[in-house]
Each structure stands twice: as C-alpha cells, then as structure tokens.
Amino acid sequence: MRITRQMMNMPITVEIVGARDAALHEQVFAYFDAIDRRFSTYRTDSEISAINAGRIAIEACSAEMGEVFALACLTRAETDGYFDIRRPDGTLDPSGIVKGWAIRNAARLIAASGAANYYVDAGGDIQCAGMSASGEAWRAGIRDPFDMTRMVKTITPRGKGIATSGSSARGNHIYNPHRAADALDDVASITVVGSDVLEADRFATAAFAMGAAGIGFIESYPGLEAYQINAAGIATMTSGFSELTR
Amino acid sequence: MKKILLPIVVIAASGGYVLSQQDRLANQSDPLLASSTSAPAAGEGDVVPAAQAVPEPTPQATATTEIVPDSPGTTELDGDDDDDDHALLAATPAPEPQLVPATPQKAAPPMPRQRPDVFEKVQIVDAASTSAPYRDGTYKGPAANAYYGLVQVSATITKGHLASVDILQYPSDRRTSRYINSQALPMLEQEAITAQDANVDFITGATLSSRAFVQSLDAALAKAAN
Numbered sequence: 001m002r003i004t005r006q007m008m009n010m011p012i013t014v015e016i017v018g019a020r021d022a023a024l025h026e027q028v029f030a031y032f033d034a035i036d037r038r039f040s041t042y043r044t045d046s047e048i049s050a051i052n053a054g055r056i057a058i059e060a061c062s063a064e065m066g067e068v069f070a071l072a073c074l075t076r077a078e079t080d081g082y083f084d085i086r087r088p089d090g091t092l093d094p095s096g097i098v099k100g101w102a103i104r105n106a107a108r109l110i111a112a113s114g115a116a117n118y119y120v121d122a123g124g125d126i127q128c129a130g131m132s133a134s135g136e137a138w139r140a141g142i143r144d145p146f147d148m149t150r151m152v153k154t155i156t157p158r159g160k161g162i163a164t165s166g167s168s169a170r171g172n173h174i175y176n177p178h179r180a181a182d183a184l185d186d187v188a189s190i191t192v193v194g195s196d197v198l199e200a201d202r203f204a205t206a207a208f209a210m211g212a213a214g215i216g217f218i219e220s221y222p223g224l225e226a227y228q229i230n231a232a233g234i235a236t237m238t239s240g241f242s243e244l245t246r
Numbered sequence: 247m248k249k250i251l252l253p254i255v256v257i258a259a260s261g262g263y264v265l266s267q268q269d270r271l272a273n274q275s276d277p278l279l280a281s282s283t284s285a286p287a288a289g290e291g292d293v294v295p296a297a298q299a300v301p302e303p304t305p306q307a308t309a310t311t312e313i314v315p316d317s318p319g320t321t322e323l324d325g326d327d328d329d330d331d332h333a334l335l336a337a338t339p340a341p342e343p344q345l346v347p348a349t350p351q352k353a354a355p356p357m358p359r360q361r362p363d364v365f366e367k368v369q370i371v372d373a374a375s376t377s378a379p380y381r382d383g384t385y386k387g388p389a390a391n392a393y394y395g396l397v398q399v400s401a402t403i404t405k406g407h408l409a410s411v412d413i414l415q416y417p418s419d420r421r422t423s424r425y426i427n428s429q430a431l432p433m434l435e436q437e438a439i440t441a442q443d444a445n446v447d448f449i450t451g452a453t454l455s456s457r458a459f460v461q462s463l464d465a466a467l468a469k470a471a472n
Binding site: 013015119121124125126128132138139140141142143144145148150151152153154162163164165166167189191215216219229233234235236237238239241242 | 434435436437438439440441442443444445446447448449450451452
C-alpha cells in the first residue's frame with residue numbers, strides 16, 4: 001500500500017508492500033510531523049527556533065537535537081567544513097541532515113514492525129528495502145534538473161540510500177536552463193548513493209556545496225557513489241556508479 | 247610533430263621528470279617489476295647518436311619497467327587498450343639517453359611504493375653552459391604520464407648543447423567519455439544527459455517546494471495537452 005502526503009513543504013511517500021491497512025504509514029507520517037515541529041526553522045515554536053533565539057541553551061537541547069548536532073559536527077569534520085549547519089548569521093539550520101536522518105529513522109520504524117519490502121521517499125531522498133510489489137528490485141529515476149517532467153538516469157539502489165542536492169531547490173534553474181550568467185561547470189544537481197539515506201543526504205549536501213569538485217570528493221570517499229549534472233547538461237559519475245545502473 | 251624551441255625551464259622539467267624517475271627506480275627493486283616486461287616497450291628511448299657511440303645501459307637499468315603513478319583508478323592493466331594501459335606499459339626510462347653517466351646500482355630490498363606527485367622536483371639545467379655536459383645526439387624521453395595523457399619529447403644535442411626539442415606525443419585525445427573539467431578532477435566517466443524511459447518506482451531530485459511542484463505539474467500537463 002502506498003500513501004503520499006504533503007508535509008514539511010514536500011511530498012512524502014510511504015509504500016509498504018503487503019500492508020493491509022495504513023496504520024504503519026500513519027505512524028511514519030506522525031513521526032515526520034514530530035520531526036518538523038522540532039527541527040523546522042520556519043516554525044517559531046520549534047526547538048531549533050528556540051535555540052536560535054536564545055530561549056534554549058544548546059547544552060539544554062533535547063536528545064534528538066543533540067544527536068543531529070553531533071552528526072552535523074562529524075559531517076563538518078569529514079567534509080573540511082563544506083557541510084556546516086551554522087549559517088553566516090550564526091544561527092543553526094540542520095535541514096541539510098535532518099531529512100536524511102529522519103527518513104532513515106522512519107525506515108527503521110517500518111522494519112521494526114517486521115516489514116521487509118518498503119520505501120520512504122521524502123522530497124526526493126529515499127530509503128528502500130527489499131522488493132517492490134511486483135517482486136522486482138526497487139528502481140529509482142534521477143530527475144532532469146532542467147525539466148521536472150523528465151528523468152535522465154535510472155538506477156537500482158538495492159537497499160542503498162539515495163539523496164539529491166541541487167540548485168533546482170531554489171527554483172531558479174528549473175525554468176531557465178540556459179542562463180548565460182552561469183558558468184558551464186556550475187553544478188545543477190548531484191545525486192549521491194550511500195549505505196543508507198542519512199549517509200547519502202549529508203554527503204550530497206556537502207558535495208553540492210563544493211561545486212564541480214563535489215564529484216571528486218565523493219569518488220575519494222569509500223562507500224559513496226554519485227552522479228553530478230552540470231549547467232551544460234554533462235553528467236560526471238563516480239567510478240562505481242555504473243554498478244547501480246545494471 | 248612540432249619542432250619548436252621551448253623555454254629552458256620546460257625542457258628542464260621534462261628532463262627533471264625523467265631523471266627523477268631514473269633515480270627512484272634505480273634504487274628500488276619493486277616486487278611488481280618481477281612480473282612486468284623486462285624490455286622497454288618498443289621504440290621508447292632509442293638512442294640515435296650523431297657522432298659518438300653510447301655505452302650499453304647496465305642490466306639493472308634495462309630490467310626496470312616503471313609502473314606509472316596512479317591517476318586515481320588506473321592501478322592495473324585492464325586490457326581495453328586505452329590510455330591507462332599504454333601509460334602503464336610505455337612509461338619507461340630505459341634504455342637511458344644517458345644524460346648523466348650510468349652508475350652500477352645494487353639491488354635494494356623492496357620498498358613501499360610512494361604515490362608520486364604529478365609534478366616532480368624541477369632540476370634547472372643550464373643547457374647553454376660552456377662545459378658541454380651532454381653528448382651530441384637525439385634522445386627520446388619516455389612517454390610520461392602527464393595525468394591527462396602521455397607526453398613525450400625528444401631532445402637534440404648539438405655540440406654539447408640543447409639545440410631543439412620535438413614533441414612526439416601530446417595529449418590531444420579528448421575522448422567523449424573521459425576528459426577533465428576545469429576543476430582538474432580525477433578522470434571520471436562523463437556523458438550528456440538524455441531522457442530515459444520512465445519505468446521507475448520513485449524519483450530522486452532536488453527538493454521541490456510545493457509551489458514548484460505545482461508549476462512543474464502544470465508544465466507537464468501543458469505538454470501532455472499538445
């Protein structure tokens with residue numbers, strides 16, 4: 001059974017093969033809602049907003065917030081600072097890691113119930129497991145960053161996590177792919193495949209921040225593969241990426 | 247082939263690379279070398295003396311075959327006849343052009359292979375010196391891996407001085423699947439993106455805001471209506 005719900009300003013899809021009712025799906029959506037209430041920088045009453053406003057001291061943050069901060073700290077160290085949840089104005093914005101972390105937790109929630117065949121897709125970051133309802137491996141499409149109605153690549157993640165970071169999130173490059181102001185090697189999007197969606201998400205965020213050098217960083221990091229598309233529509237892939245297209 | 251006179255420093259850099267490779271290999275007995283070809287690839291480093299006989303290289307020198315330093319991902323021959331394999335087979339310094347006198351080398355115990363820098367230390371060579379350190383002749387350097395392809399030069403010594411340099415090989419091959427972008431990344435496969443059939447379970451892409459999602463849907467429906 002597959003259910004899609006608009007939450008956190010994005011479509012979230014949960015499919016659990018063989019589920020007879022929506023109870024587990026609803027648990028997942030409730031979890032995402034709780035994540036949003038704690039971590040959304042758009043909610044003035046969220047914990048992250050309270051921390052940023054000084055109403056809560058960082059040392060007094062919740063266990064979940066502390067876990068995300070610790071992961072962010074680790075990721076910053078692993079990426080030479082290209083991943084950093086601290087904005088230029090000094091406030092904290094963990095959105096570059098919360099989504100992947102939350103999807104991973106949601107997938108664990110489903111697995112804990114005994115389900116073996118499912119996926120969770122939140123805004124294009126996906127964790128899957130097992131097989132689809134037709135008994136085949138789950139297949140993912142990589143969206144064309146210049147045309148949201150097209151795909152440019154299909155991969156078979158086989159349980160690995162997928163995340164994509166890109167400039168289309170800002171809504172600029174979707175409709176004007178030939179902006180003369182952009183250098184041709186500007187990165188339009190980078191799709192990272194990692195051991196789970198948390199790994200994929202945090203490194204996709206960092207790699208995108210590195211610009212054209214991001215694909216080289218992913219190539220050098222064991223356990224990650226990536227497909228990077230530049231403004232000229234040329235894709236560069238890591239050396240193990242083709243294994244995912246078989 | 248282009249026959250040009252290059253600045254001395256560029257020539258020295260090529261010479262410095264060759265010399266440093268010789269020095270390094272002469273002091274190593276790399277376990278890899280036992281299984282590699284003992285003779286240099288045909289035609290590399292041939293010596294064509296203009297006036298003088300060149301002494302035979304020492305046995306140790308000819309037994310060395312350089313395994314080209316790793317551009318990432320090119321550690322072994324994979325038999326697909328691309329630049330990587332040629333670089334592995336062909337980048338040998340022997341038989342030496344003998345720009346420096348050959349000295350007998352002792353076999354040293356195997357040492358861990360350091361990953362060499364692409365740019366070796368440059369030895370500035372004053373080719374115009376009056377002490378005429380070079381024997382007249384035309385000497386081919388090895389086909390050296392310049393990281394983005396093979397570079398090979400040939401130096402002509404006249405009256406003990408460097409008279410000219412020919413460029414024999416230069417990486418002009420830009421295969422569509424392997425070329426470096428402006429950031430000088432490792433050689434990763436590239437392709438132009440093309441539309442694929444949409445038989446998938448889910449789609450990954452940068453997060454769409456709800457507004458963009460609707461706009462995208464509108465655009466897709468408009469296309470479908472045409």
